[in-house]
Amino acid sequence: MPPSDSNLFGEAAARSVIDLHVxxxxxxxxxxxxxxxAVLAHFDADFRIISPLGKVTPIAAFAAALPGLRGSRPGxxxxxxxxxxxxxxxxxxxxxxxETQTQGTAVTERLSTALLxxxxxxxxxxxxxxxxxxxx
Numbered sequence: 412m413p414p415s416d417s418n419l420f421g422e423a424a425a426r427s428v429i430d431l432h433v434x435x436x437x438x439x440x441x442x443x444x445x446x447x448x449a450v451l452a453h454f455d456a457d458f459r460i461i462s463p464l465g466k467v468t469p470i471a472a473f474a475a476a477l478p479g480l481r482g483s484r485p486g487x488x489x490x491x492x493x494x495x496x497x498x499x500x501x502x503x504x505x506x507x508x509x510e511t512q513t514q515g516t517a518v519t520e521r522l523s524t525a526l527l528x529x530x531x532x533x534x535x536x537x538x539x540x541x542x543x544x545x546x547x
Contacts, residue, residue: 425494455538521545
């Protein structure tokens with residue numbers, strides 16, 4: 412039996428979670444492209460993030476802050492685990508995952524839930540919403 416469109420989109424969304432964190436880790440370490448478009452290409456125009464402290468940041472504010480964040484966390488390593496598709500159809504995926512950030516001896520963990528959607532203008536799912544919660 413061939414995979415359904417929802418399974419294919421869910422798999423693509425899971426890859427997008429990993430891909431974005433690779434790009435973000437490089438950005439915070441001042442590696443690779445210094446063009447913010449490389450990061451912003453992963454996000455929908457209506458994206459917003461709710462931080463572990465409850466602060467809501469829309470894409471415009473995130474984009475404005477992005478240049479100042481480049482190289483701001485040298486040595487940062489981001490690891491994604493427990494990635495799970497919570498809901499998916501042919502154009503939408505809700506995923507949850509654990510993100511562990513290590514920088515020197517400091518380690519933080521968060522549980523995140525992200526909504527990714529299909530985009531006519533991009534070949535990969537884009538992030539519409541992200542909610543993060545501190546762990547530990």
